[in-house]
Amino acid sequence: MENEDPFSELNIPKIVKQKLAKKFSSLATLSRAPAQEISEQVGISLKLAKTSITSARTILKQIPITAMDLLEEYKKKRKLTTGSQNLDEILAGGISTGSITEIIGEYASGKSQLTFQLCVNAQLPYELGGLEGSVYFIDTEGTFSAKRVFEIAYAKSQENPDLIIPEKILENIHIGRAYNAEHQMNLIQESDNFIVEKKIKLIIIDSIAAHFRTEYIGKDSLAARAQALMRHAAILYRFADSYDLVVITTNQVLASVDKYIGGQGTEPALGFAWGHRPQTRIFLRKQKGNARIARIIDSPELPESEAVFYISNNGIEDKYSLDEDL
Ligand SMILES: Nc1ncnc2c1ncn2[C@@H]1O[C@H](COP(=O)(O)OP(=O)(O)O)[C@@H](O)[C@H]1O
Ligand SMILES: [Mg+2]
Secondary structure (H helix, E strand, C coil): CCCCCCCCCCCCCHHHHHHHHHHCCCHHHHHHCCHHHHHHHHCCCHHHHHHHHHHHHHHHCCCCCCHHHHHHHHHHCCEECCCCHHHHHHCCCCEECCCEEEEEECCCCCHHHHHHHHHHHCCCCHHHCCCCCEEEEEECCCCCCHHHHHHHHHHHHHHCCCCCCHHHHHHCEEEEECCCHHHHHHHHHCCHHHHHHCCEEEEEEECCCHHHHHHCCCHHHHHHHHHHHHHHHHHHHHHHHHHCCEEEEEECEEECCCCCECCCCEEECCHHHHHCCCCEEEEEEECCCCEEEEEEECCCCCCCCEEEEEEECCEEECCCCCCCCC
8 A cells, every 4th residue: 555664755854754654654644634733643843744744745746636537536436335235225336435424323223233244344355345454443332242243254254155254354353442532533543554554444433422422511512522523524534535445433313303314303413513524324213123224314426215224143134034033
């Protein structure tokens, strides 16, 4: 992905390059970061941070590109399969790399189950709908279940015994347990080198909202919460864009008196400040038994549409298998 020393060509003192390398792993992420953030993170002056950005942009030749170039880039984007063809179909092939996708739903709607399935699927070869990469899972509520992921990985390995070894799948899922909102943001902010080193192709935050909702309470803290969330989102997007990886966040729903997103009288938590950051939002509704309905909302390029899938012992599937006990 990157050469040994991505900063060798930068027109800045060697000591600054060394400091940058401790926090950044590529010219792409460096060139996209705000100077203030680089200055704070790396411990260099604002002026040096700006010089570093300018130099990185020059090397990368960041000049305006045409819409045609963007279309070509879009066509190169990979899609990560969800495990359900129905759901993949309404997502135009799966979850897109290079952007943030949010899974929204009430308790037990299947948000975490879907992320567990994606942890396995991300490691599959491209021809099977995978990203051939590993996973960084930020667990904010302590709900990550290694046992459940193993079950899902095991089921996948039965389909492709030569290709998929469940133990290997689990070894390539790196868990960061976030104990508060600041910790959650730090885990992401500090992960540039880690992402490159471990070949991360999927970042999951399950859930984005829990800590922010319990720590920033009352009207007075709304502005501070919005600011923190913006920064969090900006860094997530920078990774998605620079390394062409999938970012998944999960979000809770709140009862709403005047909004009917998903037709349930509920709306995603964190309000407007966060709401426009994910490029695609998938709203999950629990149905009878293990059936779930997924609805695409807010996507700039997908129509609003719904798909049914099932949560079985094997993970996310299109059909309810009769041998499962409910
Ligand atoms: N092994 C399994 N087989 C079938 N369904 C399961 C299994 N494990 C969990 N589930 C289903 O997943 C639901 C919990 O989903 P989860 O993703 O944890 O919800 P949340 O949206 O709160 O994250 C349970 O209600 C159960 O129906
Ligand atoms: Mg959950």
